[in-house]
Amino acid sequence: MNQSASDRKALIVGCGVAGPVLALYLQRIGITPVIYEGRPEPRDDAGFFLNLAENGTDVLETLGIREEVLKDGHESSRLVFQNHKQKQLGENPSETVLIKRGLLTKGLREAAIDQGITVEFGKHLTDVQIPHEDMAIAYFDDGTEAHGNFLVGCDGIHSQTRRSILPNAPDPEYTGIIDSGAFTRNDSIPPSEGVMLMTFGVDGFFGYQKVPTGEIYWFENHERKKAPDRAELDGISPAEWKEKLLRLHKDDYDEVTEIIRSTDGEIGKWPVYDLPSLPTWHQGTVCLIGDAAHTTSPHVGQGASLAMEDAIVLAKCLRDTEVVQDAFETFESIRRDRVEEIVKMSRETGNQKAPSNLVTRKVRDLVLPFFLKRGVENFEQIYSYRVDWNEPV
Numbered sequence: 001m002n003q004s005a006s007d008r009k010a011l012i013v014g015c016g017v018a019g020p021v022l023a024l025y026l027q028r029i030g031i032t033p034v035i036y037e038g039r040p041e042p043r044d045d046a047g048f049f050l051n052l053a054e055n056g057t058d059v060l061e062t063l064g065i066r067e068e069v070l071k072d073g074h075e076s077s078r079l080v081f082q083n084h085k086q087k088q089l090g091e092n093p094s095e096t097v098l099i100k101r102g103l104l105t106k107g108l109r110e111a112a113i114d115q116g117i118t119v120e121f122g123k124h125l126t127d128v129q130i131p132h133e134d135m136a137i138a139y140f141d142d143g144t145e146a147h148g149n150f151l152v153g154c155d156g157i158h159s160q161t162r163r164s165i166l167p168n169a170p171d172p173e174y175t176g177i178i179d180s181g182a183f184t185r186n187d188s189i190p191p192s193e194g195v196m197l198m199t200f201g202v203d204g205f206f207g208y209q210k211v212p213t214g215e216i217y218w219f220e221n222h223e224r225k226k227a228p229d230r231a232e233l234d235g236i237s238p239a240e241w242k243e244k245l246l247r248l249h250k251d252d253y254d255e256v257t258e259i260i261r262s263t264d265g266e267i268g269k270w271p272v273y274d275l276p277s278l279p280t281w282h283q284g285t286v287c288l289i290g291d292a293a294h295t296t297s298p299h300v301g302q303g304a305s306l307a308m309e310d311a312i313v314l315a316k317c318l319r320d321t322e323v324v325q326d327a328f329e330t331f332e333s334i335r336r337d338r339v340e341e342i343v344k345m346s347r348e349t350g351n352q353k354a355p356s357n358l359v360t361r362k363v364r365d366l367v368l369p370f371f372l373k374r375g376v377e378n379f380e381q382i383y384s385y386r387v388d389w390n391e392p393v
């Protein structure tokens with residue numbers, strides 16, 4: 001039996017990026033969404049920052065929430081690449097919004113709540129069941145369960161939804177890079193005027209932008225062949241990590257070490273993972289979107305934008321296709337090639353950040369401008385992707 005959209009209830013697992021955006025689009029087409037978030041309460045100060053590209057912000061524009069959600073973000077109009085001696089290697093005129101992660105997820109969650117969408121916290125999904133073709137059941141670690149006509153896993157890289165419906169699916173794969181991120185203030189660093197400066201350092205890659213409030217948003221990537229376990233990284237104190245980064249960047253131009261040295265607060269550190277291609281993104285009345293379906297490494301700044309694209313495309317498929325399972329099938333067929341290409345491109349971009357000796361550095365400085373030029377064309381293709389809400393699937 002299939003129901004019209006207006007009789008349907010959707011269970012959405014995860015209130016990060018994809019979850020609230022999907023909920024808002026589903027509500028537009030008359031489906032009742034309920035979001036179940038595993039965290040006991042919102043953590044709007046958690047995480048560091050990300051760049052939201054135009055293909056993502058356009059999805060918010062279509063919902064009419066772009067301005068409100070991104071009001072605390074900062075424009076980034078160009079990426080400029082240079083070597084450790086500040087020789088410019090290339091640039092990329094990509095318009096993005098630099099925003100603190102917690103502020104982005106807060107803005108999205110509040111936009112959903114403002115529209116009357118229910119968000120339940122403390123609902124950590126432990127399993128999913130599909131009793132028949134019109135139902136999905138979510139089980140939570142507080143002993144409760146929720147029933148809906150279908151369920152969408154927006155529960156990120158370590159998705160329990162994915163584990164439940166695809167127990168044999170591959171796990172996320174370590175990419176050989178450790179990522180750090182932090183905020184600082186430092187009067188000796190001039191304002192960036194909207195430019196994110198990216199440096200191929202001698203032993204690591206460093207990016208920063210000083211925004212009009214005076215805050216410097218910075219990140220660092222360096223190679224480590226074997227994945228560290230989380231406990232090992234957590235056991236390293238902020239002071240020790242800062243010393244390590246200062247050592248890695250000691251041969252780079254002064255601003256890099258100056259920014260790291262002036263950072264007093266927390267410095268985030270994560271091993272970077274991406275997700276190998278899954279055999280499928282859906283099973284019966286359950287579908288995966290965002291990082292749950294296709295985690296990408298952060299090197300082309302696209303994960304959150306892709307999660308938003310998924311949300312609008314899936315809602316269109318559910319609007320225009322009577323049978324939920326067919327809508328999921330159509331969704332996957334529309335999305336898979338694009339996102340897997342970006343996951344691959346991001347991994348390759350990350351590989352260029354490997355450390356260098358004198359010879360490889362010289363070669364890199366010669367060839368990189370050509371790669372970066374080609375990269376601009378790829379970036380344009382990625383950023384210019386738009387989903388027309390009114391166009392039928």
Ligand SMILES: Cc1cc2nc3c(=O)[nH]c(=O)nc-3n(C[C@H](O)[C@H](O)[C@H](O)COP(=O)(O)OP(=O)(O)OC[C@H]3O[C@@H](n4cnc5c(N)ncnc54)[C@H](O)[C@@H]3O)c2cc1C
Binds near residue numbers: 038
């Ligand atoms: C260091 C780093 C830098 C990045 N930089 C960028 C960038 O510059 N630009 C960009 O576009 N992307 C970037 N990304 C990627 C981006 O953060 C993700 O692609 C994006 O957040 C994916 O959105 P999502 O909604 O799929 O998952 P998430 O945002 O991870 O949300 C998942 C939600 O599900 C909840 N959840 C998890 N498990 C359960 C469960 N069992 N039950 C209930 N709830 C659960 C989580 O608490 C969370 O709220 C970066 C990622 C990293 C790690």
